[in-house]
Amino acid sequence: MTVRSGAGKFLRENLLLIATLLGVVLGIGLGIGLYFAKPGDTLLLWIGFPGELVLRAFKLLILPLVVSCVINITASSSIKANGTMGGLAMLYIVTTNLIGALLGLLFVVLIQPGSSDQEGGGSGGGGGGGEPPSQTVYTPQLQNGSTVFVRQNGTSRGMNILGALFVSVLFGLATSAMGSRSAETFREFFDAVTRATILLLSKVIWCLPLGLMSLIAKSLAEVQDMEQTFISLGTFIGTVVAALTINQFIVHLAMFLAFARRNPFPFYWKMMKAYLVAFSANSSVSALPVMLECADNAGLRPRISRFILPLCCNTNSDGSCAYIAASVTFLAQLTGTPLSFGNYILIVFLAGVSGLSLPSVPSSSIIVIIGILSNLGIPDAGVSLLYTGEFILDRLRTGCNTWSHCTCAAAMDARIPQSDAEKAESTVFVEEGGVTSNNSRDGDVHSDPAQRIETSETTERHDRGDSVDSDAVPLERSGKEPPSAITSVQV
Structure with missing residues (x-):
């Protein structure tokens, strides 16, 4: 009876995870079968129809979620009330988010997991021996007509995430500066919008297993080279793991040594319990009570830890930012979309700022990835392929985020001087x-x-x-x- 009740409790608590993994497995199996069956375009359209509906539902919720979260975070009165500590904490959070996004992008640009060797081989194969290719030369003729100038639109259709983020930050900062009752009402309104959007998102996400099976099957059925696709996915997963490892064990240690200026290993050993809880629960918010307990055991001041750690759980997501930037660049390589240097800067900026407002729902990074793809004009047909490694990558970036929260608390504890009240007490x-x-x-x-x-x-x-x-x-x-x-x- 005890084993049966325990199994039932496990199924209830992990039903969405089990259904998502089952949808991924069924989608891969169905996609491989369709790849060899070579169905028509009409059948593939109907197979991908449920997944397209799920993607459009996510796109519907992206803009209100990002706008309400950013306004709610920047208008938070707690950051203003804590003065220097709040300012230093936000500087650390924004810096680590941007560093994480930059690391994720650099690793994908250097390793090129989404680029196919066939493209480079096709272009360079004709330059060997043999006769040079013939070329037809046309002699210029006088134009027998007039020149017609066609006006072309310099913009492209898509979601303007950058503009929405900029306006949201301005409204949030203005609300924080007002400090009146009307400003608090304004903030409470967007807090309610955030909660309502997350509620809708939590309902839509239950359609994710069916949508994943549909999208993965359609994507695998349409690929030209099945073997190359799986090699690219495996290389991408290894690239993200390498970026998260560098971020967690080099960047965070460098931050700790720069701010705390003491041996980091005893501190991180005392915070290991919080890391393991966040890794297993797949949520740094769920590990917050354990983080506070570990912070007390590590000797951090309660005034620091009880402000910094909850703030970081809502805004500091450098591991997720690395994954977002890496995924957008990988999908651009996979679909053959060229990216300029300006596009790379925009990806890092959008990923870093979006990390300030990630909702506490499973695989929330995928939602931000869809929005950035739409903003850059990159096809989102390959988003479903990211879920093949989501089970382990989601937990790795959650653990990286938790490590960053603890590092921020230790840095603020070392840099914020002890107040007279704390000395007296x-x-x-x-x-x-x-x-x-x-x-x-x-x-x-x-x-x-x-x-x-x-x-x-x-x-x-x-x-x-x-x-x-x-x-x-x-x-x-x-x-x-x-x-x-x-x-x-x-x-």
Whole structure:
């Protein structure tokens, strides 16, 4: 009975994941069968019809989701109220998001996982031996007519994500600067829009398994070289893993050393539990209580950790930004769409800024990828192929995001000076033969809360001539937030 109930609970909690994986497997199998069957265009159109409906539903929700999230984040009063700490935190978040997007793009541009060797071989194969190709030369003739100038539109149809982001940031900053009741009402309106859009998205996402099966089957049936397609997908997955590894173990360590200026390995070891929870739950928001607990054990000040970590869970997504930029560039290579240097800059910027407003839903990066593809005019027919490696890549970038949250909290704890109130309320730790300050770092701070007592109580007991019991139960200060308290998280 216990095993059966446990299996039922597992199925209920992971039903969408299981259905999505099943849709991917069925789509690959159906696509391989259709590839060898060579069906007509009409049949392929009907096979891809359910997936096209799901894609259009995602496109419908992209613009209101991005606009409402960006306005809600930039208009948040908590960032303004915390002054220097909020400004430094947002500077760190935006910088790491852009660095992550740049890493993802550079790895795909250098490795070229979506480029086919057939294109390069076809162009260079005719330059060997043999006679040179013949060429027809036309002699110029006088024009017997007039020149007609045709006006061409310099714009292209698509979603203007960049303009929407710019206007949303302006409105959010203006709302934050107002600070009145009407500004709070304005922010609450867009908060309600965000929640309503996420609710609709959570309903639409249940159609994802059927849509994936449809899109993957249609995409594989239309490819010219099945083997080359799977090689490109495998190379792309390895490229993203390499970019996330560099970002997590080099960029984050460099950030930690630059700001905290101490040995990073004891700190990251104490935050390992939060990383594992985020990796398994596939959500950094779900791991927030564990992150706060690990931050207390690592010696971070509660005033810092309880502001920085919830803020990072909503805005800091450098791992997701790396994946978004890499995916857009990969799909451009796969579809043969040329990209200029300006397009690369736009991809990095859009991926970095979009990382500030990713919703807390599974595979939310795919939604942003669709919007950027539409903005750049890149065909989105190959988006379904990204889901073949989504199971592991989604968890890897979630873990990378969690690592970045912890690094930001440690950096702010090292750079934000301790206030007078914190110095007055500092707790002392009684050890064998001495007292150590709460400002001690990883190796010097007691992890056992039973050894914590108040300064005033210790002084009073010494005045009475009583001995201090190091195993005494800690006395909590009135009005102080307990370490396990969690600030509200806006999702």
